[in-house]
Amino acid sequence: MKIFKYLFFLLLIFIIGASIYIATKDGKFQVEQKQMIAAPQQVAFNEVNDFTTWKNWEPWSAEATDMIINYGEKTSGEGASYSWSSEEMGDGSITNVKSNPYTSIDQEITFKTPFGESTSDVYWEFQERGDSTLVVWGMKGEQSFMEKAAFTFQEQSLSEMMQPMFKKGLDNLEEALKRKMETYSINIDGITQHGGGYYMYVTTASKISQVTDRMPKMITEVGNYMDENGIEKIGSPFVLYNQWNEEAGTAIYSAGYFTPSEVVTPAESTVLTGFMPNQRTLKTTLKGDYKNLKEAWDSAYRYLEENGLSADDTSQPFEVYAAGPEDVANPAKWITHIYIPLQKQTTAKP
Numbered sequence: 001m002k003i004f005k006y007l008f009f010l011l012l013i014f015i016i017g018a019s020i021y022i023a024t025k026d027g028k029f030q031v032e033q034k035q036m037i038a039a040p041q042q043v044a045f046n047e048v049n050d051f052t053t054w055k056n057w058e059p060w061s062a063e064a065t066d067m068i069i070n071y072g073e074k075t076s077g078e079g080a081s082y083s084w085s086s087e088e089m090g091d092g093s094i095t096n097v098k099s100n101p102y103t104s105i106d107q108e109i110t111f112k113t114p115f116g117e118s119t120s121d122v123y124w125e126f127q128e129r130g131d132s133t134l135v136v137w138g139m140k141g142e143q144s145f146m147e148k149a150a151f152t153f154q155e156q157s158l159s160e161m162m163q164p165m166f167k168k169g170l171d172n173l174e175e176a177l178k179r180k181m182e183t184y185s186i187n188i189d190g191i192t193q194h195g196g197g198y199y200m201y202v203t204t205a206s207k208i209s210q211v212t213d214r215m216p217k218m219i220t221e222v223g224n225y226m227d228e229n230g231i232e233k234i235g236s237p238f239v240l241y242n243q244w245n246e247e248a249g250t251a252i253y254s255a256g257y258f259t260p261s262e263v264v265t266p267a268e269s270t271v272l273t274g275f276m277p278n279q280r281t282l283k284t285t286l287k288g289d290y291k292n293l294k295e296a297w298d299s300a301y302r303y304l305e306e307n308g309l310s311a312d313d314t315s316q317p318f319e320v321y322a323a324g325p326e327d328v329a330n331p332a333k334w335i336t337h338i339y340i341p342l343q344k345q346t347t348a349k350p
Contacts, residue, residue: 031140033136033166034135034136034137037170039133044173045133048173049076049099049101050075051094053176054082060165061084064089065088078097079096080095080099081094082094094107095107103125106121121140123140124137184332185286185287186285186292186296190282191283193278199238200222200226200263201274202256204253205253212291215255225269226259231259232259236323238255238318239253240255240318281340282303282339284296285335287333287334287335311343317339317341
């Protein structure tokens with residue numbers, strides 16, 4: 001009988017000692033993952049800020065086949081939330097506590113487990129790096145007594161267990177953003193009459209490969225000149241292709257804005273005034289990144305050939321940028337209209 005009392009006291013001492021050890025053990029944790037993502041800062045922020053997109057990249061639902069997701073009344077911005085339930089992964093919820101476009105998001109995440117309910121802080125940072133964004137995803141909090149007890153017998157700490165999950169999530173986020181930004185469409189709108197008119201422009205010559213890079217700076221130069229001199233702009237900016245030499249790989253082109261009337265500029269000005277006639281054109285619309293422009297132009301000229309139409313070699317084709325980087329960050333939402341002037345129709349003699 002004494003042996004049992006002795007063993008009982010030993011077990012009791014062990015339990016008390018273990019409890020003291022676990023209770024005094026530091027339960028604070030922080031896990032953080034950083035990744036450079038090839039997407040504009042605004043695009044990356046918007047993806048994370050909107051919970052309806054999380055199903056495309058968050059890592060944990062892939063670990064459970066029975067996960068059910070429910071959204072709150074708000075799905076993006078401050079106060080937005082969503083929750084999940086799963087016998088395999090447990091239940092939980094996450095809420096946007098603070099949303100600072102387009103630099104950071106603070107969230108509160110709650111897990112419901114066999115050890116009870118625990119709440120931690122989640123934080124996101126979006127740092128612009130040229131055309132890319134450094135995305136920081138982290139979580140910090142403090143484990144309960146039961147959670148500390150459970151992880152005492154684990155080979156890995158909570159942070160070590162979650163780090164791969166965060167890495168997988170950021171990899172998935174990058175892939176999801178890449179797919180979104182690469183979406184594009186080309187539509188042949190058909191024959192239309194373009195009204196033309198006076199326009200202000202600057203002209204340059206370069207390699208064809210440099211056109212996309214130089215075009216925004218030229219448009220900005222003309223836009224600034226018109227703003228500084230109180231000259232009204234009509235419509236969206238455009239680029240007029242004066243000469244395009246595929247063999248030599250060179251182009252001469254003008255960029256600018258239409259204006260209501262002729263503007264006489266000083267002799268020393270690099271910004272000039274031109275006039276475009278009212279003309280019959282084939283209009284094609286590209287919705288997507290400028291890297292798809294060549295395919296859009298090829299589609300337009302193929303349409304001319306297939307429909308017995310001829311471009312007017314005495315007139316210059318042009319692009320109008322109805323929506324671009326200044327209007328929307330996601331390249332998939334850029335809208336470019338292509339106009340190819342057509343030869344005048346000849347009327348048969350009676």
